[in-house]
Amino acid sequence: MNEPVVSETYAAQIRRLAELTARVAAQRAEAHTWYAQQCAAADRAVAEAAEQVRRAEADAAEARELVDRVDAEVAHLWEELRTRVRSGGRRLGDPPGPARDAAGDPVSRLRGVRDLLDRIRQRGELPGSANPLLVGCGVGGSLVAYALGAGARALGHGSGGDLAVGMPVLALVITLLGPLVGLAPARLLADRRHAMLTPRAITVVVAAGLVATVLLLVLTR
Template identity: 85%
Template sequence: MNEPVASETYAAQIRRLAELTARVAAQRAEAHTWYAQQCAAADRAVAEATEQVRRAETKVAEAREQVERVDAEATHLWGQLRARMGAGGRRLGDPPGPARDASGDPVPLLRGVRELLDRTRQPGELPGSVNPLLVCCGIGGSVVAYALGLGARALGHGSGGDLAVGMPVLALVVTLLGPLVGLAPARLLADRRHAALTPRPMLVAAGAGLVTTVLLLALAPR
């Protein structure tokens, strides 16, 4: 049979067991506290990361909208520049893309371009000094139209049937349109001088062409 344990030893073991139990309970409570702290820290980190992602997405959306606005404004300003240059603006082509090494805010740059375009003068009227050239345009257009009419009339005389009847009529129509033919070179002249072809230079060119056409018809052999 086992020997009985002394009461002092049994009491000591009970106290030791109680101490160990209290220590384990304290360590378990400490572990639970640490776990709760880690979970709370992880939750805070996830919340902060989510907020950072949201702010980043907002900034990306704002940047995309700004890029679209800048592209639209650049295209608009490029169109205004082409319009100011007249016929020569066709050689400019499409608006250039963004530079790879570009930096800074593009809004002030676009504002500066807009102000520069506003300061440039609008296409004005051709000066009176080019009236001789406009007269030459009108005369040249009428002469070309009259020559075409003579060719059509000659072709009709050398042919038979419907051509013999229709070509003289066509020749007369072409000849009468002579004063308007001179407006084409007059427009080119205005574009080269970055000016608008207003009614005055149109009347000068058309008037010179009309006088030339009347003189050619009056001097034509019957």
């Protein structure tokens, strides 16, 4: 019986086929591994991009909230400044817009403006240089009161009956109130200078008005 003869060439081809099959399987496994790595990297990139978008949206929302808060605070502080300037006889327009080259924390800047307005809001005392004006207020008030009293006396002299008796008394009361009349213009003076009408200033006005009233009564007696 004849036995099959194995050719060396056939055996070599079988070995080569096995090697190629193993190489293809290794390359296929390598390709699957590379694909899985690329998918994982893509997934990580997408997740990181989504996280960056989320952070950017949160930062944008926080920035919008800060802008709204700063705009509201600016409008409030500007309205306070406008009220204060208007009380001083001047007019103030709309608040200025944001500066292009502005830098720094707007919250700290607004805090500084708020502190400045608080210091301005605290009224001080009229300086000594305002004493002549306070004396003028006292003297002027006395002159006005004396003029009104003189008018009341003249009306009483020209009338009869109860008016002739009551008008001189009313005229005397008005004249004696002259030193206090000057407090009204003195208060306006203090408001225009954003100051308080302190007891010292009141004393100057009343003393000047009292001296003027006494002199008027003595000179016209």
